[in-house]
Amino acid sequence: MASTYLSKSHKFIIHNLKSKNYLMFGFINLSSSVTNSLFSPHLVLRTISPNLSNSSRINPSITFSGGFASVSGGRRFHNATSFSKDVDQLSNEVPSQQELNFPGGKVKFTRKRIFTSGSNDERTQCYRVLSENGQLIGGSDSLEISKELAIKMYKEMVTLQVMDIIFYEAQRQGRISFYLTTNGEEAINIASAAALNNNDFVFPQYREPGVLLWRGFTLQEFANQLFGNKYDYGKGRQMPIHYGSKKHNYITVSSTVATQIPHAVGAAYSMKMEKQDSCTITYFGDGGTSTGDFHAGLNFSAVMEVPVIFFCRNNGWAISTPINDQFRSDGIVVRGKAYGIPSIRVDGNDALAIYSAVYEARKMAIEKQTPILIEALTYRAGHHSTSDDSTKYRPIDEIEWWRDDQNPVKRFKTWVMNKGWWSDEAELEHRSSIRKQLSQAIQAAERVEKPPVTDMFNDVYDVPTKNLNEQEVFLRKTIKKYAQEYPSNVVV
């Protein structure tokens, strides 16, 4: 815990202050050009201020206790030219130090004033197993997956693709109010879900219905939520695509961006306390990583040592904000190191790489009780949602390149077909079957009644409060009295 840490290091520092060759906390502000020989007591408090003409040497007899006060309040100025003279003088006086024993590990000193570059000269490499044309790359680390698993994965990717097309059309036809697709991210959805167990809790953002699909949510259940009818597990309380299912361990989608990140950490903490053989996984986009919740969630997870997988779908766009306007780091993967979290960058359009990475991440997370960060590079091939037309802010040829050449479904299809596990006939048959099921599901969902009036007042609290009961009674009376002013298909 933070303050345990602090108190231990506090004792440590006090102990070491007694041996005079020691730097104090405040000293860290010095640039890295501080040489070894500066570790003598009377130079401790200098800050290098080259523009000052007055030089005042620190009295060599200042002890550390006096020095403490001046670290916070005082300033010492030093003329740059007399600098080297002091160094020579002092190197005979006091033994120098090579490294600082600072909380977190030993830190070596350097005489070079080098700033680490902020720019991305060499970017973190991206783990990939399948090439664009669906060929297994020789010598790649990958897991063997069985024929059944591969076929299931492929079929679900197709189902997801068809589901997106049909529901999107339904919105365009005015049958549902809103929808958002996962075009281009089918591999992320299905392959990551396939690598997890059903008791791993999922904290989605909103572009991961494929995870729920994998776990057994039916097309009818999806449709019910979209239409907000009485069979919707959300009781018609949320906008479309805000799916949630307790029995599938899929936490209800929440519109607030990135709040699911610290939630996932908290739930992982709960799993750790209960010593469960499971982890949590949370998904978010490139945009979500700009939030305070991302920082807090990752930082905490490392401090608390909990089994959580942070899965970033870096798909290039946060509505109309391209990643260059979102951050200037080398993507998200480099941030993991900043928090002390093991991280990997994977090809988000390569189902096998994703499967392999998530499988291993899960193992590490649970065995070592550690968070893991996975950044999947991909592309949001569709619009942000039905309220968006992305051709307004990005070039069509860019969209087409990703949608065609890098298409994850196509890539995996080539691989399963080359293995002899899939065929064009199977493809046709599966697609037409899904299409039929979907249109039936939509028709059925459309015809089902909307939730009853009671569902407006329950679940606000575990037990409705008195004022809610009063309001419900009042509402029913009003509906009865002015029936003609209320929709006829609402069950009172």
Next chain:
Amino acid sequence: MWGIVRQNVGGASGLSSQVMRLRPVASAMRNYSSATKEMTVRDALNSALDEEMAADPNVFVMGEEVGEYQGAYKITKGLLDKYGPERVVDTPITEAGFAGIGVGSAYHGLRPVIEFMTFNFSMQAIDHVINSAAKSNYMSAGQINVPIVFRGPNGPAAGVGAQHSQCYGAWYGSVPGLKVLVPYSSEDARGLLKAAIRDPDPVVFLENELLYGESFPVSAEVLDSSFCLPIGKAKIEREGKDITITAFSKMVGYALKAAEILEKDGINAEVINLRSIRPLDRATINASVRKTNRLVTVEEGFPQHGIGAEICASVVEDSFGYLDAPVERVAGADVPTPYAANLERMAFPQIEDIVRAAKRACYRAVPMAATA
């Protein structure tokens, strides 16, 4: 502060100066008449936390300085040693972070008690309190419930300036899905905190820093580990027939003092300790106003959209015909809290303000000129 409240329970004043540490149901106490033991609000909160943590292994405490430091206000003193760092979690500095993590752990079945060093800092986490905690049960249609408690000092202390003195009763009190509790005495603190921890809904528990050190008499019943107060019930601290004064938290003490002063002027005031801002005990308030026909609401928070405004509206809606005078609201000044002691005193209700408001409502004083 020490002299402000002494509840008149038969002959207890002799022992009221002793401040005793909590011991679990000591049978020796039964030899005394009720309410002879005294307990500070701090000890009341600490003992309630301790007992609930002992009773349910899922309850855990999280916040800044709650562990090694024993709590910024020592409310969690001794808990780290007793329950270990897994159940008393010191956090990095990010209210948004640990509130979100608390909510996440509650989603998965733990029962977190999140401490905000002051509710002024809860603004950095307010999205999680409202959008992640309060609304989750509803938005998930009962699939995710959030048995979380957010607690900490609320409102002004003494000389802590604008960013440490705001009252959040009205802010949280307006959110459906939350329960908002405002204890005053040690009995309130124990009973309401236990109720909050046991409640399956998210609860915002607004304490008061200046009350932590105040001692109140507690009966054997209150000291029992199963003691619990109902959420949503106000308490009539002092019965009266001429005027109703509603208050919560520290203002209850002021209202009681004001009532003593008014008594000398022949005005018999009924003082209601709200205990719960959401759900608000409209029934008790209205029943009282129907009896007395006059109402003064007291709060430390800003006047606009405050608790008094809600109580006034409720009374106007339910008991308009019973009012013999306009409702008087006594609230904090409509300014960010100044630091200088003289200014701070003028920025918050004092006992004299309550007395004057009561007299105005009884038509015993000239009303203040209305401002446009």
